[in-house]
Amino acid sequence: MMTYADTATNPILKDLYSRDPHLLKVVINADSGAARGLRDGDPVWVESRFARAEGVVGLTQGIHPETAAVSGGFGRWTRHPLAQEKGISQNAHLAMDIAHTGMLGGSMETVGKVKIYRVDIPPGSNRKSAEPVL
């Protein structure tokens, strides 16, 4: 069902990915999410040293407890009526240089550290109450 960057713009695939429990979400381990009071569908900020984006939590058991993941191919910077504002992009949070670029596919072959905040406590406004939850 995934067709890399074209998934988001395909109208019939949209019928599937908009119903998928994880594809448009910030995927977090179910146990570590529950320990921090996060539920499925909670809006969160994902903040790295490069960017900040708003996403929605999707809980699953199939991911390491200290890892957050987003699906590739979404969060595209586009005016396409289907693809805009769908999911979040991982590229904004990764170090963009030639050393971290896959020489075969041209994609970012790296990971980045992020902090995840609940969206009801905006980061920056009051740092004391805005402790990252993950």
Added chain:
Amino acid sequence: MARLGMVFDLKRCIGCNACVIACKMENMLPEGVFFTRVFVEEIGSFPDVRRVYIPTLCNHCEDAPCQKACPSGATYTRDDGVVMVDQHKCIGCSACAVACPYDNRTQLTKEDLDSSYIGEGEQAAFEGSRYERWLSGTVTKCDFCSRRVDEGLEPACVASCPTDARIFGDLDDPHSAPGKLMRERNGRPPLPEKNTRPKVFYVD
């Protein structure tokens, strides 16, 4: 006479949803209408976790509750066991959709048929032309791609399955592919407690 049915090999299904897309393309279903779906379930907890995919479609029951509930005779069973809907007889009462214990019937509204996949704006040419097959207000469901089967083809979901997890054929014939699988691996019907005698079975 043949008794057409399908067997799902749950060990083979990888949850790619190619069947769902092929079904939508073959029948040109509006957004949000599915004749076949793949349910996902997570079993276990990290790190010992796996996902199970359960594909579903109309079970073409022999004691079809939808057919019993239909007041206008629009739902009928063909000689080869395929449960069909005659849209020109359907009065759109949705009694069948309520009666179906598998939730596999959908009423097509006028908004569905006027909608466009892109959202606002005009329909694409392929959308408008293919929706002419459907009458608004009627209740529809999977018909095992009866037009393809009559031509000797497999249903679209079976033809598109990359792992051959869907096996379609004559259940009465013990030497057919689904008959052999049923015999060797003990196929189980969905929701047997509903007493609908489905013609779709699952092996795992």
